[in-house]
Amino acid sequence: MTGDPTRRRDRRARLVLHVLLGLGLVAMVGPFVWMVLSSFKPEEEIRRVPITWLPEDPTLANYAELFSRLDFPTYFTNSVVVAVLTTAGNLLFCSAAGYALAKLPFPGRRVLFGMVLGTIMVPNIVTIVPLFVLSSNLGLVDSVAGLVLPFLAQAFGVFLMRQFILSIPDDLLEAARIDGASELRVFWRIVLPLCRPALATLGILTFLASWNNFLWPLVAATTEDTYTLPVALALYAIGQNRTDYDLLLAGSVVVVLPVLVVFVLLQRHFVRGIATTGLK
Amino acid sequence: MTRGTSRRGALLAAVTAVALAATACGRDEGGNEAREGDRVGSGRASGEITVWAMGTEGEKVSVLADDFMRENPDAKVIVTPVPWDGAHNKISTAIAGRRTPDVTMLGTTWVGEFARTGALDVVPPDLVEPGDFFPGAWETGVVDDTAYGVPWYVETRLLFVNKAVARRAGVTGAPADWAGLKQAVRDLQSRGGARWGVYLQPGQTGAWQTVMPFVWQNGGDIHDGEKFTLDSAEATEALAYYRSFYDEGLSSRDRLREGEPERKLLSGEVAAFVSGPWHIGLLDELGGEGEYEVWPMPGGEGEFTSFVGGSSMSVFADAANRDGAWKFVSYLMRPEVQVTWYRTVSDLPAVQAAWEDEALAGDPLLATFGDQLDRAKAPPAIPTWEQIAAGVDTELEKLAKGTASPADAARAMQQQATAIGTGG
Amino acid sequence: MAAGASSPGGSRAGSLSRALTGWTFVLPFAALFLVFTAGPVLASLAMSVTDIRGADLLDPFAVNPVGLSNYLDLFADPKFVQASVNTAIFVVAGVPLTMALALLVALGLNSGLVRFRTLYRVGYYLPVVTSIVAISVVWRFLLHPDTGLLNASLGLVGAGGANWLNDPAFALPALIVMTAWRNLGFAMVIFLAGLQAIPQDLYEAAEIDGARRWARLRHITVPMLRPTMLFVAVITTIGYVQYFEEPFVMTQGGPLDSTLSLAYHTYNQFGFGDYGAASATGYVLFVVVVLLSIAWFRLLRNNVDR
Structure with missing residues (x-):
């Protein structure tokens, strides 16, 4: 124990922070914990009011039903392929375009950025019919390409x-240019490494959006072979007059796992980019 | 994707947009006279038949398809199950993009809407006999005197009642008329000890299915063939009757969520509610078998006393295998196949002859449903019905919450429905 | 927001090559974007000035142009007006609430905590990924008038509870809080990433100057975080102007349309096959978001982004 008052104050501040963040954490994780716990309960117990937390008699029946009724490998593969391709495309195309929009003066830049912003603001539902007609004419219906291409370069990512x-800082880029680096090299060797936290964010958010997307994969697939997980889960768990909560919750837990893996893997890249490059 | 494709795509998108905006050549105001379908003839079906069906039906219809293919070895039925959630959007976009299957299942209130797009084929005259079906159900597929859908399975609404509460209240048997129903509900609450004598959905999506039967029971209707009649004296009285359940504290003004009605009925908190045959399964799963009974809806001046819903089968006009498609549809409507279907997924047969089977006739709960189906009807098969119904549901909520008078609500419904029109 | 980059090039050839380089970088994106995003958007814009309905699906060209009448009709529709008011309240209260909470959490998580850092990050992000069905069940339990946790807690401190989701006065505020809770993690992730881009040496220099925590926050963190804040503000505004899922699962827009949003209304109109009106509502939303975004750009611009 040192008697250093600043350090002691720091430690106390840290403790207060942990308490506050911990309390917030409890409020944040409640529904998730309930979802996971309830996926081990029979339907009757899930539906109780007021809700119960720990399963009285934990069962794997919901998971067994999920894997036996759904052609899980097919839907899972479709979802993974679509989400991975969509994420990779956005990371590449959006970072390149974002770089040009931020740092390279070219004619049409403002117009393009305006259009990008404008289209984010149009609700998806109103464009679904034209988008389907377009995809149908391009022969993209009922294919993985049809699920990926419309979302491969999204305005959100560029923004x-x-x-x-x-x-x-511009000086950083200018210094490299003076050293004779090409724009591609500046982008690849300086901009992208500095963007690690941003790329991680874009990766997390694009993967999640693609993974959870429901309406387009439903509309664009005309056979069951191209269904993604959310579509299949809706098919089997949400009926006309009833929702099977047991199947739905088990399915939701399975669906959320890859998203969490992606998040845990990518959030490690929230590290300081600029300080480590030795900027003067 | 190659750059070539993308340019072609861009061009196409641009052309679509420009064409939509500029050329807009005006719609062809076609007449609404009855059309005659082409015959399908007899003989076995052959070739691929693509079918879309929703939810459980989509998951299980392959059972029937297998039997069909055994009978028609040259035919191959390919079923795509579609989630209910989003099914309407999927069919709409498929029509716009001309990517429809041969056959699709449609909710009965959708047939009018999709028939008006011109995408549906007219039911062939030699396919099925309209008189074989429950009349209210057959009407759901008829638009401008032309049939575009064949009812596949049906449902209707009855009163589900907690037996123990009814016994305590001394209520024996279904009331015959409105006054009887009101008194029974009062007794269920005061003498039976239920917190709520009945649960009527207090407005919001689908409430019209509970309230329009009151209008029909009272001799009113939604549309008389020329104009909407939602503000008729009969309809207004029905709305007043509906509202009185809330005003007298007999029904909760708060909407129950999915999963709640069956629990509250079995616990005796709610003595009765109006619902369809699926509630038999939901109640039995909670161990409620034998704890409840069903009452037919009360009668009155009108011929019809309950709502009929369910799903139909339709064939698309540009089906690649039209004959095969209709043959598959007619197979589904055979009485014995309808019974198999009931045994598979508990869907109630739309074909009356199927009800003679012991599986249905021997069950008193189902028999009550069967009787009600003779006196059940659906809203008019007009393309705008869902939109009109949403307006009705909004006004019903105001009634239930006590913020609108029956006359105001009736006037508002009539005005909105007239403004929306029948989409003709 | 014009050139924040290097000074305009000297020679003509230089600026031409700059332009070429710029276009090379945006070309793949621009091609995909024009075809799959801008194209359908233009087509839907065209739909909004026609009388297209569900019945025209098979032949979308055989419709009549109706000019702006779809737009004018909207303002005579009481549901549209109610939904507009609800949406405005939702955005004005929800966006600042979400941003403030997310920023607080991000700052807390970025303040040098090493222990449990990943746990916190994952935990605060969980509502974003949790199934909306599970969320709705648990929130309904919290808000239940008889058995709910919230009313029970209020009862402990002697305050009366409310019938939150069934009372037109309380349903919207309840949904605003729930939505902020649900979206906080999304904004937090972006703030966390943005905080990493602030050069550490700025803080070190400030520390040497003896700047206190608050001063560092005000004079370094907030100004340096502006582009990120602008992004979060605009994206959250867009998301909230289009809020849909929460009322869809919790209240179906009720009671008495008190939680009906414009996006929900659009969704309904689309479902009714009223494509012209649905598109028009969509573009009214669009204009609102554009105006709000311009306001955010004005409010949050700095010397980098002018």
Whole structure:
């Protein structure tokens, strides 16, 4: 124990912070914990009012039903392929376009950025019919390409990357250019490494959005072979007059796992980018 | 994707947009006279038949398809199950993109809407006999005197009542008329000890299915063939009757969520509610078998006393295998296949002859449903019905919450329905 | 927001090559974007000035242009007006609430805590990924008038509870809080990433100058975080102007349309096959978001992004 008053104050502040964040954490995780616990309960117990937390008699029956009734490998593979391709495409195309919009003056830049912003603001539902007609004419219906292409370059990602790249100091890029680096090299060797936290964010959010997307995969698939997990789960768990909560919760737990894995893996990249590059 | 495709796509999108905006050549105001379908003839079906069906039906219809293929070895039925959630959007976009299957299942209130797009084929005259079906159910597929859908399975609404509460209240048997029902509900609450004598859905999506039967019981209707009649004296009286259950504290003004009605009925908190045959399964799963009974809806001046819903089968006009498609549909409507279907997923047969089977006739609960189906009807098969119904549901909520008078609500419903029109 | 980059190039050839480089970087994105996003958006814009209905699906060209009448009709529709008011309240209360909470959490998580850091990050992100069905069950339990945790807690401190989701006065506020709770993690992730982009040496220099925590926050963190805040503000505004899922699962827009949102109304109109009106509502939403975004750009611009 040192008698250093600043350190002691720091420690006390840290403790207070832990208590506050911990309390907040309890409020945040409640529904998730209930979802996981309830996936081991029979339907009757899930439906009780007021709700119960620990399962009286834990059962794996919901999971057994999920894996036996659904052609799980097919839907899972479709979901993974679509989400991975969509995420990879957005990371690449949006960071390149975001860089140009933030740091490279070119004619049409403002128009393009305006259009990008504008389209984020149009509700998806109103464009679904034209998008389907377009996909149908391009022969994309009922294919993985049809599920991926419309979301491969999204306005949201460009906006995100542009905003992050704006905060990279120009001197850093200028220094590299003076050293004779090509724009591609500047982008690849300087901008992208500095964007790690932003790329991680974009990866997390794009993967999640693609993974959970429901309406488009439903509309764009005309056979069961191209259904993704959320579509299949809705098919089997949500009926006309009843919802099977047992199947739905077990399915939700399975569906959420890959998203959490992606989050845990990518959130490690929330590390300081600029300080480590030795910026003067 | 190659750049070539993307340019072609961009061009196409641009053309679509420009064409939509500029050329808009005006719609062809076609007449609404009855049309005659082409015959399908006899003989076995052959070739691929693609079928869309929703939810449990989509998951299980392959059972019937297998039997069909045994009878028609040259035919191959390919079923795509579609989630109910989003099914309407999926069919709409498929029509716009011309990517429809041969056959699709449709909710009975959707047939009018999709028939009006011109995407549905007219039911062939030699396919089925309309008189074989419950009349109210057959009407759901008829638009402008032309049939576009064949009812596959049906449901209707009855009163589910907690037996123990009824016994305590001394209520024996179903009341015959409105006054009887009101008194029975009062007794269920005061003498039976239920917190609520009945639960009537207090407005919001689907409440019209509970309230329109009151209008029909009273001799009123939604549309008389020329105009909407939602503000008729009969309809207004029905709305007043509906509202009185809330005003007298007999029904909760708060909406129950999915899963709540069956629990509250079995616990005796709610003595009765109005619902369809699926509640038999839900109640039995909670161990409620034998704890409840069903009452037919009360009678009155009107011919019809309850609502009929369910699903139909329709064939698309540009089906690749039209004959095979209709043959599959007619197979589904055979009485013995309808019974098999009931045994598979508990869907009630739309074909009356199927009800003679012991599986249905021998069950007193189901027999009550069967009797009610003779006196059940659906809203008019007009394309705008869902939109009109949403307006009705809003006004019903105001009634239930006590913020609108029956006359105001009736006037508002009539006005909205007239403004929306029948989409013709 | 014009050139924040290097000074305009000297020679003509230089600026041409700059332009080429710029376009090379945006080309893959721009091609996909124009076809799959801008194209359908334009088509839907065209739909909003026609009388297209569900019955025209098979032949979308055979419709009549109706000019702006879809738009004018909206303002005579009481549901549209009610939904507009609800949406405005939702955005005005919800966006600042969500952003403030998310920023607080992000700052807390970024303040040098090493222990449990991943646990906190995952925990605060969980509502974003939790199934909406599970969320609705637990929140309904919290808000239940008889057996709910919230009314029970209020009872302990002697305050009367409310019939939250069935009372037109309380349903919308309850949904605003629930939505902020649910979206906080989304904004937090972006703030966390944004905080990493602030050069550490700025803080070190400030520390040497003896700047206190609050001063560092005000003079370094907040200004440096502006592009991120702008992004979060605009994206959250867009999301909240289009809020839909919470009323859909919790209240179906009720009681008495008190939680009906414009996006919900659009969804309904679309379901009714009223495509012209649905598109028009969609573009009214669009204009609202554009105006709000311009306001955010004005409010949060800094010397980098002018």
